[in-house]
Amino acid sequence: xxxxKPKRVSGADLAAQISDATRNxxxxxVTHIRPEPPPASPAVEAANTQVNFKVTAAFADLIAExxxxxxxxxxxxxxxxxxxxxxxPEADVNPPxxxxxxxxxN
Numbered sequence: 001x002x003x004x005k006p007k008r009v010s011g012a013d014l015a016a017q018i019s020d021a022t023r024n025x026x027x028x029x030v031t032h033i034r035p036e037p038p039p040a041s042p043a044v045e046a047a048n049t050q051v052n053f054k055v056t057a058a059f060a061d062l063i064a065e066x067x068x069x070x071x072x073x074x075x076x077x078x079x080x081x082x083x084x085x086x087x088x089p090e091a092d093v094n095p096p097x098x099x100x101x102x103x104x105x106n
Contacts, residue, residue: 055063063073070076078092
């Protein structure tokens with residue numbers, strides 16, 4: 001079985017081969033256009049960080065009950081910290097809704 005190996009052509013050889021065919025072709029015109037800068041991005045909020053910790057089952061149930069009253073665990077802890085006098089970002093006290101509510105297709 002023979003394998004086909006194409007002959008490697010150097011750039012000079014290629015230029016010599018096509019020079020007759022491209023002799024009357026006008027040279028390319030290169031313009032230096034400065035690209036427009038990308039539009040200013042809107043203010044980016046700080047990245048979120050996940051917080052995990054282990055607690056007893058009884059304490060987890062208590063957190064779940066209070067979080068349900070507050071609307072979410074994040075809201076519960078954020079409001080708890082704010083009420084204790086800490087400067088809690090508003091994005092944590094009232095975070096955007098993260099899931100869809102209601103039935104789909106209606």
